[in-house]
């Protein structure tokens with residue numbers, strides 16, 4: 298079998314939310330599919346009332362197929378400082394027409410303020426390696442790992458779009474979803490991420506630079522976090538672009554003509570171009586004229602992060618069968 302689920306962008310494409318059915322009768326929650334983590338966790342009837350703020354919650358007591366995993370717990374923290382924790386159930390989960398009869402569903406007791414404030418986000422569905430799942434005492438499998446062996450092919454694809462719905466597909470590669478060829482590059486999953494190394498980058502029509510750093514493809518991250526030297530070089534080419542410590546990063550004029558940012562995939566000379574307009578990411582609170590930059594520094598993280606700002610410029614194949622990432626223009 299195969300599956301296909303529509304995913305919808307929140308404001309400024311900060312995240313993409315995908316409907317997921319949990320339990321019997323089905324409870325539908327809108328989750329943030331995250332290739333940068335491996336926990337499937339949801340707001341629930343057990344979530345501290347002060348931590349819930351409009352989210353749809355999963356109530357295992359209302360599901361005839363829910364089973365508590367006694368003595369199991371989880372706690373996760375993300376690179377942006379957000380975190381959540383709680384207990385674990387198993388229940389039937391359906392995504393895009395694909396059903397896993399016994400998926401570990403991590404129910405939150407506590408979530409950090411950023412999750413509480415994110416009113417439409419009912420939880421996360423991790424799509425990185427199950428090796429970094431945080432459930433204690435035994436790590437649990439991701440939805441993709443649970444369904445992978447049944448799929449026509451052990452792959453899923455992310456087709457995120459700017460300001461309009463896209464798709465997560467499972468088990469097949471839709472030839473109508475991209476243009477040209479898909480260029481594949483090896484994945485190093487030793488840290489549990491979809492980690493790869495771009496072959497280089499170009500800013501606008503500038504010459505291609507063959508420097509590159511270990512990067513992860515992270516659908517759960519909003520921005521494109523690059524080596525500080527690259528971020529600096531980029532904003533040097535932006536009229537009105539500068540580092541603003543009050544804003545906490547680089548800002549630029551919202552309506553300006555920021556240059557495109559291209560990155561290379563494998564030595565095949567394949568390039569993905571992120572349109573400059575994607576880099577005028579979101580207006581800063583004080584004005585509509587200055588925007589927070591979609592490219593920021595990866596200082597202190599240890600790897601670059603190709604988040605939604607970059608991913609929405611491409612059709613991306615997460616190929617677990619061959620441990621590789623495929624990139625195509627669209």
Ligand SMILES: Cc1nn(C)c(C)c1CC(=O)Nc1ccccn1
Nearest residue numbers: 331333375376377378379517518598
């Ligand atoms: C690893 C990392 N470091 N830094 C600075 C960032 C922003 C990340 C990625 C990240 O935080 N992703 C995330 C956040 C919340 C929910 C899901 N994914």
